[in-house]
Amino acid sequence: MENITQILIDASDATSQIRVLSAVKKEQLLKKLASKLEDNLSLIIKENKKDLGRMEDGDPKKDRLLLNEERILGLAASVREVAVLEDPTNQIILEKTLANGLFIQKKSVALGVVGVIYEARPNVTVDVAALCIRSGNVCVLRGGSDADDTNKILISIIQDVLSDFGLNKNIVQLLPIDRKFVEELLTADKYVDILIPRGSQSLIDFVRKNAKVPVIETGAGVCHTYVEASADLENAAKIVRNAKVTRPSVCNALDTVLLDKSIAVDFIPKMAKLLRADEVEIFADEQSYQLLKNIDYPLLNKAEEEDFGREFLSLKCSVRLVNDIDEALSHIKKFSSKHSEAIISENPEKIERFLNEVDAAAVYANASTRFTDGGVFGLGAEIGISTQKLHARGPFALEKLVTEKWVVKGNGQVR
Secondary structure, three states, X not given: OOOOHHHHHHHHHHHHHHHOOXXXXXXXXXXXXXXXXXXXXXXXXXXXXXXXXXXXXXXXXXXXXXXXXXXXXXXXXXXXXHHOOOOOOOOEEEEEEOOOOOEEEXXXXXXXXXXXXXXXXXXXXXXXXXXXXXXXXXXXXXXXHHHHHHHHHHHHHHHHHHHHOOOOHXXXXXXXXXXXXXXXXXXXXXOOOEEEEEOOHHHHHHHHHHOOOXXXXXXXXXXXXXXXXXXXXXXXXXXXXXXXXXXXXXXXXXXXXXXXXXXXXXXXXXXXXXXXXXXXXEEEOHHHHHHHHHOOOOOEEEOOHHHOXXXXXXXXXXXXXXXXXXXXXXXXXXHOOOOEEEEEOOOHHHHHHHHHHOOOOEEEEOOOHHHOOOOOOOOOOOOEXXXXXXXXXXXXXXXXXXXXXXXXXXXXXXX
């Protein structure tokens, strides 16, 4: 294959069919897809094992690549949740009649062709397809080579369901993994309406710098948890552990603990006890390093400056002591990727100050950053977490896969 032009033309042509599909039909289709995923569970696992077998055990991407029975059933459940969400298209946003008799209406409509570039995350294949179908969009997916066998079987299942409903299978397409086609996708502004990169910061930066198609960043998460002097230390230690270890390879996992110096002697042993059990490697600033060394924390390194602002995506984190909330806010402003940030505190004034001053898509008080997720927020699935401010911010889900259209009706008016 010399280029992907025909694939993109087919995708553009398919928009006319999915755009007019009724909300009821889209719901029925997605429910059928959920059942098909369950029916093909063993086949999906078989293909996924091929991908897993090519990846080193120590690679942090392996957890994101894994599709076991529990995760496939979770994907099916997520598709059913999306199926019953309110259709975001054809919603009347505004309507009025002007003095000259013109009737003006603004309504929501599908974006058109949504291109998504992602890495070793086969769940994204199903999530994006479901969200795009429900919102009346076509999607062209460029998954990473690490997940190619898994993505191919998932796309095959999705296209079979489209065919069962008499629909064009080009409504959901998987692009070849050859890197030479990525540039063509990035510059296909004639056929693709929006691009969404999901993955590492390097991937996002590459897409943003080279795309002619409008880009929505769903980004790297450099997430901080600030343990303030008034915090309930037992509660704080549990939150830090949850944010770091429950699924360290995802973007809402904790990367840096900021800790008020006044409580460091009391808090660090509590935190260390929990992190030690999960073999978390810590990169500590000079003061916290000494405290951790005094209690013989086994996986301990002196932090370099690059360990702050680093998305670890593994059982690693950095720790820095701060004098007060001013220093914590200054650190977050410098190093945050504007994804998810948390404060653990019993001081209402400092909590409100943190929530108001931190510039991030999601801010938390006394809770784990791991909750930043479209499904958890009641949005069904998500394409990713947008860290930018135009069009969408936070979980980029069904409600944001639309744009606006003005409809004007007259009876002969001229200007």
